[in-house]
Amino acid sequence: MADFSWTTQSPLKKALVPGRHGAAGATAGVTLTEMRDIVLMQVMARRGKAAETAKAAKKLFGVEPPVSPKAVSGKGATLVWSGPDQFTVFAPRSDEAAQLEAMTKAFAGSASLSDQCDGRCLIRVSGPRARDAIAKFSSLDLHDSVFPVGSSANTSVDHTAVNFWREANGADGTPVYSMLVFTSFADSLWHVILDSSLEYGVEASSARAA
Known part of the structure; x- marks a missing residue:
């Protein structure tokens, strides 16, 4: 084989x-x-969880995600609108495993995540x-x-x-x-x-x- x-x-x-x-x-x-060397994560708020997702994003990145076609820069990442109640997180890769884990924990229960790094x-x-x-x-x-x-x-x-x-x-x-x-x-x-x-x-x- x-x-x-x-x-x-x-x-x-x-x-x-x-x-x-x-x-x-x-x-x-x-x-x-x-x-x-970038980290990309698609964040999609679950039904009725848009406000909770925005709160989690602000806590993690220091800025709320855009609610219209815009891109906002926060702490170590840029959040780019990608549709209603969803956005893409773009960040320079430092410790990919740690970065993805931080996002997984931050959005647990409020949003579905799709790793787009590769x-x-x-x-x-x-x-x-x-x-x-x-x-x-x-x-x-x-x-x-x-x-x-x-x-x-x-x-x-x-x-x-x-x-x-x-x-x-x-x-x-x-x-x-x-x-x-x-x-x-x-x-x-x-x-x-x-x-x-x-x-x-x-x-x-x-x-x-x-």
């Missing part, structure tokens, strides 16, 4: 080629980054031309007055379901957008974003979430 060794690897192992792509220039117009891929798009690139494949209106920092949406990109939200602006003041996609579609989405960004110059890389 054959022995199998299961080794975790990025769904973008083949698609992600680090470095500069597309138009040359002093500064890349788009920065495309796969965020690795089922989703997080792609971050930033830079001065990020909005222009995203406009090629998304129908979302990303103008500051409509989609400010902290906004989120459940949308479709190239027939692929994506959880999309806007992070705090980068150090250079340019917008930062995060896209959470199922790992089986990550390769396809990466190529869509990359192809849409080439004319602006792209800097591609992976990074540990912080």
Whole structure:
């Protein structure tokens, strides 16, 4: 009988080629980054337990979960709206077992949890031309007055379901957008974003979430 060794690897192992792509220039117009070493937990309040779930989230993360399409940053995690009475917890991985155990205890009896750590891929798009690139494949209106920092949406990109939200602006003041996609579609989405960004110059890389 054959022995199998299961080794975790990025769904973008083949698609992600680090470095500069597309138009040359002093500064890349788009920065495309796969965020690795993350913890993802889908939290779904049980019937009649939404208030109790919100209370548990505030105790654990210091903020109440969003009740509309938004993303809020709390103690060591970002809570992203993913539907009525449900949200996704995104956090940099430190001690995954301890992090998941803390959430399991906090929401015991009030919410159902779904561990998404190995089922989703997080792609971050930033830079001065990020909005222009995203406009090629998304129908979302990303103008500051409509989609400010902290906004989120459940949308479709190239027939692929994506959880999309806007992070705090980068150090250079340019917008930062995060896209959470199922790992089986990550390769396809990466190529869509990359192809849409080439004319602006792209800097591609992976990074540990912080």
